[in-house]
Amino acid sequence: MALIATESLTKTYRGGVTALADLTVVVEPGIVGLVGANGAGKSTLIKILLGLLPPTSGQVRVLGLDPTTQPDRVRARVGYMPEHEALPPDLSAAEFVTHLGRISGLPRTVARERASEALRHVGLYEERYRPVGGYSTGMKQRVKLAQALVHDPDLLLLDEPTNGLDPAGRDAMLALIHRIGTEFGISVLVCSHLLGEVERICHTLVAIDGGRLLRADRIDAMTSATDVLAVEVSEGTEELAARLAALRLPVRREGRLLLVELADDDTYDQILGAVAELDLPLHRLDQRRHRVAELFATREPSHV
Amino acid sequence: MSESTGVIHDIGYQRYTGPRLGRGPVFGALYLHGLRTVFGFGRSAKAKIFPWLVVGIVIVVAAVVAAVRSQIGQVVITYAQFADTMSWLIIFFVAVAAPELVSRDLRSGVLPLYFSRPLARSDYPLAKLLSLVTALWLLLGGPQLVMFLGAAFTLEEGPRGVWNELLDLLPGLLYAGLWAAVFGAIGLLVAALTGKRAFAAGGIVAVFLMTTPIVGILAILPSQTINELAFLASPMTMVNGVGTWALGDLLFERGEGLPIGGLGPLYAFAAVLLVAGCVVLLLARYRKVATR
Numbered sequence: 001m002a003l004i005a006t007e008s009l010t011k012t013y014r015g016g017v018t019a020l021a022d023l024t025v026v027v028e029p030g031i032v033g034l035v036g037a038n039g040a041g042k043s044t045l046i047k048i049l050l051g052l053l054p055p056t057s058g059q060v061r062v063l064g065l066d067p068t069t070q071p072d073r074v075r076a077r078v079g080y081m082p083e084h085e086a087l088p089p090d091l092s093a094a095e096f097v098t099h100l101g102r103i104s105g106l107p108r109t110v111a112r113e114r115a116s117e118a119l120r121h122v123g124l125y126e127e128r129y130r131p132v133g134g135y136s137t138g139m140k141q142r143v144k145l146a147q148a149l150v151h152d153p154d155l156l157l158l159d160e161p162t163n164g165l166d167p168a169g170r171d172a173m174l175a176l177i178h179r180i181g182t183e184f185g186i187s188v189l190v191c192s193h194l195l196g197e198v199e200r201i202c203h204t205l206v207a208i209d210g211g212r213l214l215r216a217d218r219i220d221a222m223t224s225a226t227d228v229l230a231v232e233v234s235e236g237t238e239e240l241a242a243r244l245a246a247l248r249l250p251v252r253r254e255g256r257l258l259l260v261e262l263a264d265d266d267t268y269d270q271i272l273g274a275v276a277e278l279d280l281p282l283h284r285l286d287q288r289r290h291r292v293a294e295l296f297a298t299r300e301p302s303h304v
Numbered sequence: 305m306s307e308s309t310g311v312i313h314d315i316g317y318q319r320y321t322g323p324r325l326g327r328g329p330v331f332g333a334l335y336l337h338g339l340r341t342v343f344g345f346g347r348s349a350k351a352k353i354f355p356w357l358v359v360g361i362v363i364v365v366a367a368v369v370a371a372v373r374s375q376i377g378q379v380v381i382t383y384a385q386f387a388d389t390m391s392w393l394i395i396f397f398v399a400v401a402a403p404e405l406v407s408r409d410l411r412s413g414v415l416p417l418y419f420s421r422p423l424a425r426s427d428y429p430l431a432k433l434l435s436l437v438t439a440l441w442l443l444l445g446g447p448q449l450v451m452f453l454g455a456a457f458t459l460e461e462g463p464r465g466v467w468n469e470l471l472d473l474l475p476g477l478l479y480a481g482l483w484a485a486v487f488g489a490i491g492l493l494v495a496a497l498t499g500k501r502a503f504a505a506g507g508i509v510a511v512f513l514m515t516t517p518i519v520g521i522l523a524i525l526p527s528q529t530i531n532e533l534a535f536l537a538s539p540m541t542m543v544n545g546v547g548t549w550a551l552g553d554l555l556f557e558r559g560e561g562l563p564i565g566g567l568g569p570l571y572a573f574a575a576v577l578l579v580a581g582c583v584v585l586l587l588a589r590y591r592k593v594a595t596r
Contacts, residue, residue, distance in 0.1 A: 050420050052595055072422040076324060080420035086413040090347055102333040104421050105324035114320065121317060131348070147417060152320035184317040 001064050003029045003155060003187050004049065009058035011044050011211075019044035021211040023058070027189075031181035033198030033205045033219075034191045041211040042191045043083065046157050049189075050080060063154055076105065079148030083159040083191075086144055089133030093119055093143045096132065097150050104151035111150070118146040121184075122176060138169040145176070149186075156180065156188045162197060174201050231258040231271055232283040243274045262287060331427050338435025342401045351404075358397050358443065362390060366447030370454025383448045383476025384547060384555040387483045390447075391540055394440060394483065395512050398491035401439060403504035405432045406492060410593070411499035419594045429590045433492050433583065440484035445477045475551055482546060486539050486575060489582035496589050512540060532565040536574050545571035 004027045011020040019041045036042050047053040049062050051071025060067060067074040088096060094115055101111030119128045122142040127135070132143060141161060148156055161177060162170040178201040181188040192198045199205060199219060207214040215222075233240055241258055244251045247270055252259040260271060268285075275282050343359075344352030369381050381389055406429075409415055418428055452473045459465040494511060495504040515538035522534035535541035541562065548561035549568020555561065564571060 047595070052419060072424075075420055076422040078420070080416070082413070082416045082420075084413050086417055088408060088412045088414055090351065090408075095346055099333070099337055100417055100421070102337075103330055103418060103423055105326070105330055106320075107323065107325060107329075108333075110320070110322060117318065151324075151421075180317075185319065 002026045002061065003032070003063065004189070005059075005061040006045075007059040009045075009048065009060055010056045011041075011048060011053065012056045019211050020048070020055070020208075023208065023211065023213050025206055025213055025216045027204050027206060027216065029187040030203035031178065031201055032187070032189045033195075033202035034189055034208070035193065035195045035198055035205065036208040036214075037193055040193075040208050042193075042208065043159060044211075045208070046080070046159055046189075046191065049157060050075060050078065076151075077154045079151065079153035079156045081144045081148040081156070081158045081161060083163055085140070087132045087135075087140055090131055092130055093124060093128040093132055093135070093139075093146070097143065097147045100147045101150040106151055114150050114152070115146070118149045119143070121149065121180075122146045123172075137164045138166075138172070141165060141169075141173060142176075145173075149180070153186060156186055157191075158188060159191045160193070161190060162192065162194070170197065177201055228288050229260045229262050229267060229271065229285060230254075230288045231260060231275075231285050232256060233258075233275065234281040234283055236278060236280040239278055240274060240280060243278060244271065247274065259288075327424065327427070330423060331431050334423070334428065334431040335434050335438075338405055338432050339438055341404055342435060342439040354400050355397070358393060359446075361393060362443055362447045363450060365390070366450040367454070370451045370458075373451075374454060374458035381451075382554055383451060383473050384479045384551050386448055386451070386476065387444045387480045388544065388547070388555070390444060391483070394443065394487055395509060397443065398436070398440065398487050399505040399508040402436060402488075402491035402495035402508060403501035405436060406496045407499050407501045407504045410496070411501070415593060425590060425594045426587050429492070429496065429586045430583075433488060433586065436492055437481075437484045437488035440488050441481050444480035444483055448473060448476050448480065472554060475554055479547055479551060479555070482575065483543055485579050486543055489579045489586075490539055493582045493586050493589070496586055512538070515539065516541075528565070532563065532567050533570075535562050535564060536571065539578065542571060542575055542578070546575050 004025070006026075007024050009020055009023040010018070012018045023041075023045070034042055034045070044053065048055050048060055049067055051067035051074055054068055062074050063077055065074045065077075091099075094112075097115035097119060098111045101115050102108060106114060116128065119125075119142075122145050124139065124142055124146065127139065132140065135143065141164070145158070145161065148158070158177065162173050165173060174197065177188055177190060180186050181201070181203075190198050190202065195207075202219055204217070205219050205222065206216040231240070237253075237256065237258065241251050241253065244258070244260060249267065249270060250261045260267060271285065272282075340346050343355045366386070369386075372378075372380050387394075409418075415428075419425065452469055455469050456466045459469065461468075490511060491508045494507045498504050498507070518537040519534050519541050522537055523531055525531065525534075535545045545562050545564045545568070547555045548564060549571055552561070
């Protein structure tokens with residue numbers, strides 16, 4: 001069963017602003033990255049998935065349920081971590097997460113147990129009894145994640161979970177999300193405007209821009225075919241290019257570099273052989289893993 | 305003994321397969337949380353000062369009234385009059401409690417966490433309203449119970465006297481309920497409009513304060529109908545008007561009630577309309593807030 005499926009999903013706000021335009025996408029369970037610039041429609045999509053906003057037209061299914069007609073059943077199985085500050089400063093994390101667990105329908109004692117478990121999983125221990133107002137940004141983000149986890153959802157919707165964190169905090173948060181998605185058996189949709197960040201932990205990537213789908217695919221499908229070798233020689237670049245072309249290797253020029261698609265390990269040998277035969281000074285030869293960003297780089301930016 | 309090796313095992317993440325409660329218990333959890341919030345439970349010591357100061361005042365007043373009555377045998381304040389006497393204290397209590405219940409959540413951005421859960425949109429404001437009304441009713445009704453107990457143990461008329469006291473107490477408690485509903489509904493609606501607690505508190509006091517002079521002006525206009533309708537202009541005098549009509553001499557000495565003529569039922573109707581109107585506006589407000 002698909003985790004999330006939309007069909008021609010369109011959302012137009014009053015005043016004529018189109019947030020989502022004819023979005024059709026199907027994602028399978030796992031860690032899903034939803035990337036797009038600010039204003040691309042990520043938050044609107046999340047609100048529609050939660051049944052908080054009705055779509056203008058089109059179909060949407062979350063965990064096989066329709067959030068427009070069964071919002072309660074969807075929300076019971078989904079955990080949501082909002083982008084913005086969302087914690088009352090005067091309550092302790094333990095008390096607050098317990099309370100929200102009860103709002104999700106957990107019995108009192110279960111809510112308390114699961115709250116401290118959830119807080120432990122995100123890495124908050126004794127500090128959970130202190131008021132949230134005194135927490136660092138990183139700790140607050142963890143509490144927000146814990147409250148999304150407390151009722152044991154089947155799907156987590158995380159809106160910019162690394163917002164406001166320093167590099168170390170970002171790495172820790174991404175590692176945590178990766179653990180939730182792989183070890184806990186919970187599917188995760190991570191929203192981010194930073195492609196380089198989500199591509200490290202995602203199985204599937206959905207890119208939207210201006211409310212339209214750019215691309216949705218499994219991340220290995222996106223990157224595996226695009227590994228290339230970068231070859232740089234101090235002189236004789238033209239000769240080498242001609243020689244490699246004669247060896248039926250697909251070669252591209254990029255400045256002083258020659259880019260050769262990496263088919264298998266023989267490619268290395270062929271290139272080294274060619275360089276040796278021509279007696280050229282080899283500057284460097286390294287494998288370049290295409291960043292997913294390059295897959296979108298050719299698109300014109302739709303707005304500035 | 306051999307079992308306890310002192311090693312903590314990380315048993316990893318546990319899925320939850322137990323029961324998930326429905327709308328009723330969830331509403332109850334939110335309601336109780338609100339009631340605790342009003343009295344500062346589960347919050348800092350600072351948050352407990354004001355509510356418990358007010359609780360202290362009303363209980364002491366009730367105890368003194370009961371003591372005076374047992375000593376000199378005269379009723380200083382009837383049960384129903386107690387609510388009227390305490391009305392300004394209650395207004396300040398509402399001005400502190402209502403922003404605590406709703407403005408704080410608006411401000412801190414907590415609401416998306418509520419509305420992304422299987423909680424009906426209307427349940428959040430209704431549970432908060434019920435918490436506030438309950439708190440106010442306890443504040444006005446609890447001391448009446450103290451007065452009743454004081455009277456019941458000192459009366460010399462036996463069971464019949466206690467029964468008569470009870471018949472006086474019950475209308476007093478109902479009247480306290482009316483106060484609680486009117487004050488709670490208005491206070492929560494005003495507080496739900498802003499995330500700034502100071503603004504909310506000021507707004508609530510202003511609603512009650514500013515409407516009182518209007519009553520004064522309308523009451524001296526040269527028209528008997530307008531004079532009799534004048535007390536509708538302020539929530540406090542409106543409730544007084546309902547009391548005059550429904551409770552009569554339990555609330556006022558004969559002939560001393562508000563001069564509302566035969567318009568008593570209209571006052572009762574207006575009070576119901578006011579509360580219903582506030583609830584409708586409150587629900588509309590949260591329908592809008594929930595989609596943000």
